[in-house]
Amino acid sequence: MGPLTGLKIVEFAGIGPGPMCAMVLADLGATVLRIDRKQPVDLGNPRPLKYNLLLRNRESIALDLKQPAAIEVVLDLISKADGLIEGFRPGVMERLGLGPQVCLDRNPGLVYGRMTGWGQTGPLAKAAGHDLNYIALTGALHSIGRKDQPPTPPLNLLGDYAGGSLYLALGMLAAVIEARQSGKGQVVDAAIVDGTASLMTSVFGLFAGGLMSLDRGSNTSDSGAYFYDVYECEDGQWLSVAPIEARFHEEFLRRMNISAEEIGDQRDRANWDRARAVLARNFKTRPRAEWCKLLEGTDACVAPVLTMAQAPEHPHMRARGVFIEIDGVVQPAPAPRFSRTEPRTPTPPVAPDAKSALRGWFEPADIEGLQRSGVL
Helix, strand or coil, X not given: XXXXXXXXXXXXXXXXXXXXXXXXXXXXXXXXXXXXXXXXCCCCCCCCHHHCHXXXXXXXXXXXXXXXXXXXXXXXXXXXXXXXXXXXXXXXXXXXXXXXXXXXXXXXXXXXXXXXXXXXXXXXXXXXXXXXXXXXXXCCHHXXXXXXXXXXXXXXXXXXXXXXXXXXXXXXXXHHHHHHHHCCCEEEEEEHHHHHHHHCHHHHXXXXXXXXXXXXXXXXXXXXXXXXXXXXXXXXXXXEECXXXXXXXXXXXXXXXXXXXXXXXXXXXXXXXXXXXXXXXXXXXXXXXXXXXXXXXXXXXXXXXXXXXXXXXXXXXXXXXXXXXXXXXXXXXXXCCCCCCCCCCCCCCCCCCHHHHCECCECHHHHHXXXXXXXX
């Protein structure tokens, strides 16, 4: 069930990008065992377990990692694993006695995945930080926002999850493939600053070529262009409009019944403010549903700006099953899609349960012994 079936990962409980990476791997079929602390991690935004969706699709055990016996349990698990995910500050795992060298000595083929904001090295490596700080240092945050407005935080999607979680998942899978050829594991240092900078590669190319201004909100893809922006309709709902290519722009104007002369040359920036005013005035004449009936699903490149409540009900999202309901909670389905090894429907987040979680890792008698000893 899923292309990663058979892959075994040990995850050390954390917040944000580490759990997201573990969820992605588990969604695609990997067996992921989370090592929880006996004292819950401070998530900053506590919620009932069923709504902590990044913890779906895997089981966990609770250990006091200050106990030598607990460390030995973890090392036994690591000896049976393909990979490890940890998101502590540099040096924490080493102090626990679970640093890369110790773990690789126990399992030479292990892929040791490290998730941090600043990376394992550099002047900021041991400083605290969050998504907003990391994307600020890469040039990404400065680039996002409207003209004459402050930079706009893009939730924590860009740093934590795109630049962090997905790059760690990619790096670990690449290292697993190599380890199966060489028999040797290695450390994957996935820093959010590294991944976010990588995501900015195309934008840095545009800037280097003189095609991207540092003035926020003045470029094609940052709301500077009238043909790549959002517009409010008569009913207060919003539409995204993105007919960048000339032929799509022509289709858009034709369907809007706006003449090219009224807009002017699409590529002449001197026309952009006037054209934006024309579009804003037109969109205000009808409710969004009417505009969608006219424009959505055509080459005009228009789509409604939906809320999280509305998105799962859109016909396209429903037809593809982009959202699913698990334990009464509507949430995104696993992605991407596979033609043959389709992942199973995810299971909801569950509390630590040693007997269930350790099946397939330890023998039943060993689990019972660890429970009797108080380690589990």
